[in-house]
Amino acid sequence: MLILTRHAGQKIMLGDDITVHVMEIVGNNVRLGVEAPKRLPVYREEIWAAVKEENQASATADADAIPQTPAAKAA
């Protein structure tokens, strides 16, 4: 992992198109601004990880694990 030291007001470039601004540092919190091409989604990591886990869970279900009729819903 690349580790850089930055001060508030400084930036990091990821390639030519993505800029990460260090906006403000208060105690344990760092406020970051991300400028990226609009097609590129930006996520908080913990949300990304939680969604990835649910996506994988929904993709591991066997065909038989999913009820096929509304009647089965009440079973």
Added chain:
Amino acid sequence: MSITIDSTRFGTIEIPSHAVVEFPTGLIGLGGSRYVLIARDENSPFVWLHSVDDASLALAVTNPFQFFPEYEVELSDSEAERIGITDPADADVYVTVRAAETLEDFTVNLRAPILISRGRGHQVINESEAAPVRAPLFVAATAEQAA
């Protein structure tokens, strides 16, 4: 024109080409960007979002509104701009299903719905506060029946 998927779950499936949904940035954490919706039984509340490119990749999904009539999708401005959908009502909405041994333990991810509109699909982050990652399906269904 049709395409054929040799699904590991469902065997050989023929799909009309126009049914293919393009996901420009895929689904979060999963490969593939072309999927089709497959209903095994048109009465079932559950359908499958099946990868066109990976025969073993299919996500169980459902329409959240039949279980959560009050459900809302709120997009941030940047997310709306990214996907080109400003009003989620313009899109078909699906949520992923986490299956379990018993239906009482089934949950769905209300936090990251999948919006499909005009042949394009996007998984988005729902900014609504009432949108847990694991919302119990059955509790919602019984509460609705009791109401």
